[in-house]
Amino acid sequence: MPHTLSIVVRADIALDTITLEVSGCLTRDTAWPLEQQIRRARAVDPEAPVEVDLTNLSHADADALEYVRALAEALTDPAYVQRAHVTLVGGSVIDRCSLTTGVDGAPTPSS
Ligand SMILES: [Zn+2]
Numbered sequence: 841m842p843h844t845l846s847i848v849v850r851a852d853i854a855l856d857t858i859t860l861e862v863s864g865c866l867t868r869d870t871a872w873p874l875e876q877q878i879r880r881a882r883a884v885d886p887e888a889p890v891e892v893d894l895t896n897l898s899h900a901d902a903d904a905l906e907y908v909r910a911l912a913e914a915l916t917d918p919a920y921v922q923r924a925h926v927t928l929v930g931g932s933v934i935d936r937c938s939l940t941t942g943v944d945g946a947p948t949p950s951s
Contacts, residue, residue, distance in 0.1 A: 843899060843937065845870035847877050851884070858884065859891045865899040865939060866931075871907045878926060882915060887924050890915075895930030899937035 843865030850859045858881045862874060874892075881890045892912065894900070912926040 843867045843870060843939070845874060847874060849877060849881060851888075856885075856887075857889045857891055859893060861893045861896065863896040863898065865937060866894070866897050866904045866908070867899070867901045868904055868907075871904040874908060875911055878911065878915065882924075882926070885924075889924050890926045891929060892926065893929045897931070897934060898939045900931065900934045902933045905931055905933060 845862065845864040845866060848861040850861065851857075852859065860874075860877055860881060864870070866874065878890060878892060881888075892908070894905075894908075908931070909928060912928050915926040916924075
């Protein structure tokens, strides 16, 4: 079973924030589509803060997390946007993938 990421985008009109609820596996491969969604949320309303909720991840690779952190930082750079921020919620490294059933956290060989 491949590592998959799912992203629910919620725009809160009252609070004027955009929240990306991320679940599943955050890996090198899935960090890219997440980046696309963050950039898209940015483009929808460049002044709205974007919150990326990583607390429901089942699997998170250290380098993928580092990538998303650097991206959030870059997008929050005052030179890039006027006042909105990209904030990460949660996001700790989870080495063992609970969505695949490999022994010792090793990915299941694709048959
Ligand atoms: Zn996984």
